[in-house]
Amino acid sequence: MAQDDFELASALADDVAREGLLQPHEADQATHDGTGRVQLHYRVDTGSGDPQDRQVRVPPGVTVFDAASWNGIAIDSTCGGHGTCHKCKVRVEGDALPITRHDVKTFTSDQIAAGWRLGCLVKATRDLRVDVPPLTTRPKAATVGVGRQVILRPAVQKRYVELDEPTLADQRTDLVRLTEAVTDLEFTADLHAIRRMATVMRQADWKVTAVLVDEVLVDVEPGDTTDTQYAIAFDLGTTTVVATLLDLATGTPVAVASMLNKQQPFGGDVITRISATMMDPSSLGRLRDAAAATLQELATQVLTEGGVDPASVYEVAVAGNATMTALALGIDPEPLGVAPFVMSVAQPPSVPAADLGLALHQGARAMLFPALGAYVGGDIVAGMLASGMDRDKRCRLFIDVGTNCEIVLSDGDTILSTAAPAGPAFEGGAIRCGMRAADGAIETIKLGDTVELGVIGDVEPKGLCGSGLVDAVAELVKVGLLDASGRFVPNDDAASVAPALADRLTAVGEERVFVLHRPSPDAPPEECVYLSQRDVRELQFAKAAISTGWSLLLEELGLEHRDVQQVLLAGSFGSYLSPASAVRIGLVPKLPVLRIVAAGNVAGEGAKMALLSRREREGANLLLEEVRYVELSDRPDFNDAFVDQLGF
Amino acid sequence: MAQDDFELASALADDVAREGLLQPHEADQATHDGTGRVQLHYRVDTGSGDPQDRQVRVPPGVTVFDAASWNGIAIDSTCGGHGTCHKCKVRVEGDALPITRHDVKTFTSDQIAAGWRLGCLVKATRDLRVDVPPLTTRPKAATVGVGRQVILRPAVQKRYVELDEPTLADQRTDLVRLTEAVTDLEFTADLHAIRRMATVMRQADWKVTAVLVDEVLVDVEPGDTTDTQYAIAFDLGTTTVVATLLDLATGTPVAVASMLNKQQPFGGDVITRISATMMDPSSLGRLRDAAAATLQELATQVLTEGGVDPASVYEVAVAGNATMTALALGIDPEPLGVAPFVMSVAQPPSVPAADLGLALHQGARAMLFPALGAYVGGDIVAGMLASGMDRDKRCRLFIDVGTNCEIVLSDGDTILSTAAPAGPAFEGGAIRCGMRAADGAIETIKLGDTVELGVIGDVEPKGLCGSGLVDAVAELVKVGLLDASGRFVPNDDAASVAPALADRLTAVGEERVFVLHRPSPDAPPEECVYLSQRDVRELQFAKAAISTGWSLLLEELGLEHRDVQQVLLAGSFGSYLSPASAVRIGLVPKLPVLRIVAAGNVAGEGAKMALLSRREREGANLLLEEVRYVELSDRPDFNDAFVDQLGF
Structure with a gap:
């Protein structure tokens, strides 16, 4: 080399900075378009003579192979992006691309000069154009999550x-x-x-x-056992736990089972379970055992249903909130329950599945989803993965409604998350006639000249579940029996605004109530299913907590309601909620109802994706770097915003 | 950059090849002096104004920091060579030295241009000059092994x-x-x-x-517990197991204990123990339990003696032969016992100490020494570490005499190893009056006008141990009672060559014997301690196996006896052997006795070194790449060589 040492030193330092030695957060400092993302333009040779153009945007530092894989663009590979199979050949346009020893082994000098590289070793630290040659093998793919196409490449x-x-x-x-x-x-x-x-x-x-x-x-x-390989995805909910047995050879679910979390006797929500460990030191062990027993019982159910040998299950993925994850691992959850709400670890280590009480293959491993904060846990990270929150240009709002409500907002570049303490109203708690979404629960309500009730199990109504509560309030606001401040209108006004319903506005003791269902024509109000004034207040507080959450996130990004292109309602409650009612009471931004989408059990879907694709799993880990957690409890503007959100 | 893409690409490829991305065996292809080693010239600023020059030779690919550390040259560091503490600053002379992100963080551009680098990140792939600045802290060091100075830097x-x-x-x-x-x-x-x-x-x-x-x-x-940190080094011998409790804060041994391996009831040597597992499938588990019980009992002894809490022991190192290592880990040893003598793994994974049955700190780890072959095990690798076989310019021969005799030869550049099946003679097995080196065993013999016996424990002689056997044969050859072919001379000749001893040459049954000790003047020969003709044959076969081993290794490197500058006799047997006798019977090359050195329990010393210094431990792993194992059993010239070596 003719250059003097120092010139070379500087040049090399630049190249090292561009090289694979950098951590993702350091790569952020590299050149890109300033939005926090880099843009990759893939030209995919489909072999048909008609190349397909695809543009994707990813955080800087992601490899060209990963970026393609996450966006459903298939590139040959068997090693899964570790530089060992030497198959993910792509041609990258750009000056001074780093060259690794694997590239030197794989390509001729001419090819290297022409930009050929192994896609798994090129980190996108700036905008790039990438030519993808035709596939030599047809990759297997599966559709998981919210319409996500996942290329099969399990761990x-x-x-x-x-x-x-x-x-x-x-x-x-x-x-x-x-x-x-x-x-x-x-x-x-x-x-x-x-x-x-x-x-x-x-x-x-x-x-x-x-x-x-x-x-x-x-x-x-x-012998050859390559056709026999299974994994189990667990959605470890505080209330309900769901297990899905996956055939990793085909990417298809074999069996699904769900049951109540055996930790229920310790309390219905995370706070009561955390309190249990604070009251009695032996509780932590017993809660851990209860989690283990739940997971094992579900595993046995899906294995039996699928006719699969436990020894053929080599991995499990667990998506749970921070408390459920801590308890399953035997980590003291106390700091999660008291300010300043600190986790022991955000990213739990991979552990033997046996450490979760699972009797599967002796070497089976368990991956537990990382958490963004004490109240935005692994279930939400899994949900973000399943809904593609991190790789969609649209402005999207993700809301998982529950006792603790997790909210994620992405404007296509920046992703923010927060948690809002909604309280138990949506799960029927603290509501006079409240109940879980089980047989007999009123889940939909329509008010007009009559009262139309949708009841789970088509039986005599016994109570009101969360979605019914939201409907009840929304409909009462619509017909004018509740005013904008959430108060039942005086009886006189009621008779004029809704004559057909006015007689249902009555009282139980001192408190005004609206009767939704009378078991018999003469039944006194206290024997009816009704909505009380205090129930309305509970819902108001719950929805105000949530809408304050997303309002503040919108404000952080300088966005208005109308900018939100999609609202994803996650979790089982989200599936039952009427979008129109949610909009009417202000639980979600004022948007056309078509933009409000029930996303279903996205935590479970995310767990499946992590098992089917290690690329996706790495995407989940990357979210930890990418998503900014906004703590609401110490914000001076929280209370003002909350009061603003109380009305309808 | 003004260069065109391809020039840059080539330049980068060169730099990448020189960079830390390479594996050691690939680095071998880099430029050095062709001897398989690179030379590093250190100029150490001692702070006294009088710099010290040191030249060391190491395998290519070793870092400048490691090479110094292995040779007792201290360079500041607290992270132990991981690029994280940024303290091991050195100035390296040479063009186009690679630059890492850690260098960029640590040094100014001027310093980088002047050759300043972090020593732990510069791999020596060619001869280099290295300036070492004065130490800012005084490193702790300990003397271990065969006079090895080890800089304390435990794992x-x-x-x-x-x-x-x-x-x-x-x-x-x-x-x-x-x-x-x-x-x-x-x-x-x-x-x-x-x-x-x-x-x-x-x-x-x-x-x-x-x-x-x-x-x-x-x-x-x-609180601050930095003063409380211990480790235990185990020499896991087939016969005897030794434990040393080490204070890692000071590098000093606190307590030592030894006991017979509890696997003894399964057989005295590795072959009988391997056979036991082949005969009865439950034996593997029982042998593993016996190893665990031995280790735990010794741990308890040294901890009690040292007054140290088991929970303050965070690591153990185990040096054992391949069979002992396999049995301790519960690995089926059968393939070690039958041709072609294959190990499951050369480098056992690090395991929780609990997996070896040890109740220490809950997170305590166990490192087991890697093996070079089925019959050159981790004990020998540890011994090579302790004796510095891999970093000494002298031509040295390392012999661990036992039922299986391991032999290592280094000419300062190339290291060869082999194993010779010596049989049980040296442990007193198959010898009429043979016994272990215990009380009553004759361990030294001098023949002249009288018979002078050295007896262990100063008691009435009861038998003959290995060193006594070698002495007996050597002395009988010297006085002429044994001829060069190993046959007792006829009685008539005996009377003339050694008149004072001739009456001791008699017979037990049909077999001629030489009486070493008579319990009473009238005792018949069969009640005496004697050496029989067949005993001499056993020893001949044993020593021929060994000398064939080192002869073939010398031949491989084109060396003569006189080229060997030092013979290290390892193991407890080696400590007792008379160098003069060993030379006389041809167990070691014909050399001045001062070149024959008893090295003591080098396996145990190596285990201590591995615990005190992770640099040394990495050195042990590097031996796997460096040392060539020579299999004798399939060599066509083995039998001829063996016959040549039978005589005295």
């Missing part, structure tokens, strides 16, 4: 190999023999696999299947 | 920190808070540490000690 990988028998001239260890036979993946081995290896290889006549979870060999199985 | 690290209390404005997780407070080390956390963290931090008023083993946080302890 669980099996490779069938036929090994050379050792000789005195070839005394390679069993592990080296296996490692060298699996050409597209690099891995270490856990002790369990090492213990089994010698026997299995020799008994199976050196024809074996290597079982990997991430970069760890967890077993060596006799 | 176990404690850091006392006083943390900021969290607030609503500072909701960092407990782990992030701790991670950011420990400025010189990077780490992840194990689940046990995460579980304890929240409680300990709050109870200890945010003044805590982080306990790390390698890059993993294994505990958070209240």
Whole structure:
């Protein structure tokens, strides 16, 4: 080289800065368009002679391979983006692209000069154009989450190999023999696999299947078992826990089961369970055992239903809020329950599935979703993954309504999250005739000349669940029986604004109530299903907490209601809520109802995605860097905003 | 940059090749002097104005920091060579030295231009000159092994920190808070540490000690516990197991204990124990339990003697042969016992100490020494470390005499190893009056006009141990009672060559024997301690196996006996052997006896070194790449060489 040392030093420092040595948050300082994202323009050779153009925007530092994978653009790969299979060849336009040793091994000098690189090793630190050659193999994909197309590439990988028998001239260890036979993946081995290896290889006549979870060999199985590989996705809710058994070879769900969380006896919500651990030191262990028993019982159910051997399950993913995650791992949740609401860890380490009480394959691993804050937990991160909150240009608002309501707002560049303490109203708590969404619960209400009730299970109405509560209030506001401040109008006014309904406005004791259902024509009001003035107040406080949350997030990004292109209502409550009622009471921004979408069990979908694709899983981890958590409880403007949001 | 893309691409590829991205074996292809080593010339500023020059030779790819550390040259560092503490500043002479992001953070452009780098990030891929500035702190060092000076830098690290209390404005997780407070080390956390963290931090008023083993946080302890950190080094022998409790804060041994391996009832040597597992499938588990019980009993002994709490022991190191290591880990040893003698793994994974049956700190780890082959195990690798076989310019021969005899030869550049099946003669097995080196064993013999016996425990002689056997044969050859072929001379000849001893040459049954000790003047030969003709044959076969081993290694490197500058006799047997006798019977090359050195329990010393210095430990792992294992059993020239070596 003709340059003097110092020039070279500077040049190299630049290249090192552009190189793969940087952490994502450091890469942020690199050149891009200033929006916090870089733009990648993919030209995909579909093999049909008609290339497909796709533009995607990702946080800087993401690899060209990941960015494609997250956006459903398939690039050849078997190693999953670790630089080991040398298959993800792309041509990148741009000056002074870094070159890795893997590139040098894979390409000729001419190809390198022309911009050919392994896509998994090129980090997008600025806008790039990327040519993607036709696929040599057809990748498997599955549709998961909110219409997300996921290219199958689980952390669980099996490779069938036929090994050379050792000789005195070839005394390679069993592990080296296996490692060298699996050409597209690099891995270490856990002790369990090492213990089994010698026997299995020799008994199976050196024809074996290597079982990997991430970069760890967890077993060596006799013969070809590549078709048999399963995982279980858990949505570990405070109330309900859902398990989905997934066939990783095909990406399809095999069986689903759900049950109440066995921690229920310790309290209905996270705060009462945290309190239980503070009152009695033995509670932490018992709560952990209860979580373990719930997960194991569900695992047994889905395995039995699917006819799958527990030993064929190599991984589980768990999406739960921060408290559920802490309790499942046996971490003291106390600091989550008291200000300043601090987690022990945001990203729990991967643990043996056995540590969660699960009897699956002996080497099975468990990944638990990371949390953004004490009250925006792994369930929300999973939900963001499933709904693609981090890779959508639209301005979207994600609301998971519950006792603790998590809110995420993305304007396509910046993502903010917060938690709002909505209280138990939406789960029927603190509501006179409130009940969970179970048989007999009124879930929809329409008021006009008559009262039309939708009741779960088509039985005699017994109470009011969250969605029914929202409907009741919204309809009463609509017909004019509740005023904008949330007060029942005087009886005289009632008779004039809604003559057909006025007689239902009565009192139980001192308190005014609106009767929704009379078990018999003569039943006194206290034997009816009714909505009381205090119930309305409870709902007002709950919805004000939530709408204050999203209002402040909108304000942070300088946005108005109308800028929001989609509101995703997550969780089971979100599925039942009437969008029109939600808009009417101000639970969500004033928007056309078509923009309000029930997203379903997005936490569970996110858990499935993490199992089907390690790229997606890394996307979840990246959210920790990307999403800014906004703490509401110390904001001076919170109270004013809250009062503003109380009315209808 | 003015260069065109392709020039830059090539330049970068070169730099990448020189960069830290390379694996050691790939770095071999880089430029150096062709001997398989690179030479580093250190100029150490001692602060006295009188710089010290030191030249060392290391395998290419070793960092400038490691190379110094291995050779007792101290460079400032607290992170132990991970690029995180930014203290190991050195100035390196040479063109186009790679620059890392850590260098950019640490030095000014002028300094970088002048060659300043972090020593732990500069890999020596060619000869280099390195200026070492004066130390800012005095490093602790300990003398271990065969006069090796080891700079203390254990894998176990404690850091006392006083943390900021969290607030609503500072909701960092407990782990992030701790991670950011420990400025010189990077780490992840194990689940046990995460579980304890929240409680300990709050109870200890945010003044805590982080306990790390390698890059993993294994505990958070209240207050400042940095003075309390221990480890246990185990020499896990087939016969005897030795434990040394080490104070890691000072580098000094606190207590030592030894006992017979509780696996003895399964057989005296590795082959009988391997056979036991082949005969009865339950034996593997029982052998593992016996190893665990041995280790735990010794741990209890040294902890009791040292007055140390088991929970203050954070790491153990185990040096054992391949079979002992496999059995301790519960790995089926069968393939080690039958041709082609294959190990499951050369480098066992680090495991929780609890997996070895040890009740120490809950997060304590165990490192087991890697093996070079089925019969050159971790004990030999530890011994090589302790004796500095890999960093000495002299031509040295290392022999660990035993049932299986391990031999290592280094000419200062190339290191070869092999194993020779010596059989049980040296342990008193298959010898008529043979016994272990215990009370009553004749360990030294001098023949002249009388017979002078050295007896262990100064008691009535009861038998002959290995060193006594070698002495007996050597002395009988010297006085002429044994001929060069190993046959007792005829009685008539005996009377003329050694008249004072001739009457001791008699017979037991059909076999001729030489009486070493008569319990009473009239005792018949069969009640005496004697050496039989067949005993001599056993010894001949044993020593021929060994000398064939080192002869073939010498031949491989084109060396003669006289080229060997030092012979290290390792193991307890080596300590007792008379160098003169060993030379006389041809067990070691024909050399001046001063070149024959008893090295003592080098396996145990190596285990201590691994605990005191992670640099040394990495050196042990590097031996796996460096040392070539020579399999004797398939060599066509083995039998000829063996026959050549039978005589005296």
